[in-house]
Amino acid sequence: MARRRPLLRKPRGPVEHVAAAAVGVALAVLLLGAAQSLLRSWPFLAVVAVLALAAAARQPALDRARTERLAALRLTLAQVDALDDQAFEYALRDLLIRDGWSARKVGQQGDQAADVTGQHPSHGRIVLQAKHTRVGAKVGVHVMYEVKGTAGPVHGADIAVVVTNGTLTRDAMAWGDRHRIHWIDRPRLETWADRGTPLHDLLALPGRPAKRRIGWRRVA
Known part of the structure; x- marks a missing residue:
């Protein structure tokens, strides 16, 4: 049975080096774009975080209200x-x-x-x-x-x-x-x-x- 060649190998020759460099640049651009998108959306993320903290802080009060409601259950x-x-x-x-x-x-x-x-x-x-x-x-x-x-x-x-x-x-x-x-x-x-x-x-x-x-x- 013939041995399978590895999927990844070092680029050979100028053409493959250029192609590898192009892929690297593309990945860098994608990562930079994702980082910029996160930076632009920070107000939304901040609002989400504040709402989550508010919900967590409110939960004990909700639990107490539920307990008080059930105390009068008939x-x-x-x-x-x-x-x-x-x-x-x-x-x-x-x-x-x-x-x-x-x-x-x-x-x-x-x-x-x-x-x-x-x-x-x-x-x-x-x-x-x-x-x-x-x-x-x-x-x-x-x-x-x-x-x-x-x-x-x-x-x-x-x-x-x-x-x-x-x-x-x-x-x-x-x-x-x-x-x-x-x-x-x-x-x-x-x-x-x-x-x-x-x-x-x-x-x-x-x-x-x-x-x-x-x-x-x-x-x-």
Whole structure:
């Protein structure tokens, strides 16, 4: 197989030297033109920099305003019912923030039974599984199994909660009570979202995270 000649080599002969010099001059002209363009546009660049600094300085005030707005957040059941699944998850996130949790929405396809996660300095890490319904369907015990199996080992949660604007079956509520999976049905959701009762008071959460996280073994 023939050896490939290098793409770059030193110019040979006067013609190639002249061509190389021409290329060098062209590059120098391009660079000089770019430098001159930057110099001419410095007022625009300065404005952009000032705006960026102003936005950065304003962000803490925006964060405080958002926190103050969420502190007064109230949602009626009618408002909750009108939400879609995604908006319901964002609403639960905002309710957690209102109650002093740093929370974020994580629900998506393959979320392994976690739609919202949060952290609290006194209560530890929480995971919420949201079940929004517009037809009054009941949440079955299988949802409790799924949350039990993933809350601790997958999400590192100290507290797991199933939240619905509908109802839960008796088996689901009883199983959750036995295995430390909290649940919020329609009446409890009204107390939390509309009346403003903090989640940790509503669920009587301990003042410190439990030493043992939610069990990792799936219970049938």
